[in-house]
Amino acid sequence: MSHDWPALAKELSGVLGQLRGGIPDVMKGFSAMAKAAGTDGALDAKTKELVAMGIAIACRCDGCIAFHSKTAIDLGTTREELMEVAGMAVYMGGGPSLMYAALALQAYDQHMAAKNA
Template identity: 50%
Template sequence: MAATDWTSFTDQTNARMAELRKALPEQSKAFGQLAQAAIAPGVLDSKTKELIALAIGIAARCDGCLAFHAKAARKHGATREEIVETIGVAVYMGGGPSMIYGAEALDAFDATA
């Protein structure tokens, strides 16, 4: 199996999401507002919230979540070491499948460098 080209994957997913946003404008607007509110700094900073989202993406086995939240975590200042510790928590909570998706998440994070 070839390595994932996370940039192409993200571009393709963005294009598909744009089509869905056209088809579901009200729901998409509401979801976008929810995402902004959820990641906005509060008691937890945005980086921590993105690390949580990444861990959930790993446990839920969501490829798109890995791509988007690894990139967002980097944007908010996450280090590779923080990503690795986040993967460790996801593996603890999700077992073997999270180990596999954790490796994918680390690859997605490394690809955003």
């Protein structure tokens, strides 16, 4: 199974824009929550993004993997760090998470290739 993760993130961004227009208060609240959750505190933003990637893998969310893999790269995540997060997600989520860990690695690689192009 192969995905074009940058294209998926772009496609979902368009649909999310429609939701912003249709349910603006909900989307404002969600955006505020995302900003507050990702702000540096006892954990830095990169660590929090790695937690989000682990949850995306364990919950098997393609859209979350598409977005969080790009953000993780933007925050300086290495491939090795992603691998360790994938290992924890597999430990917590079993076989289905193993399959999504492979997809998360594919997403990371595609976003990194796009960034370096």
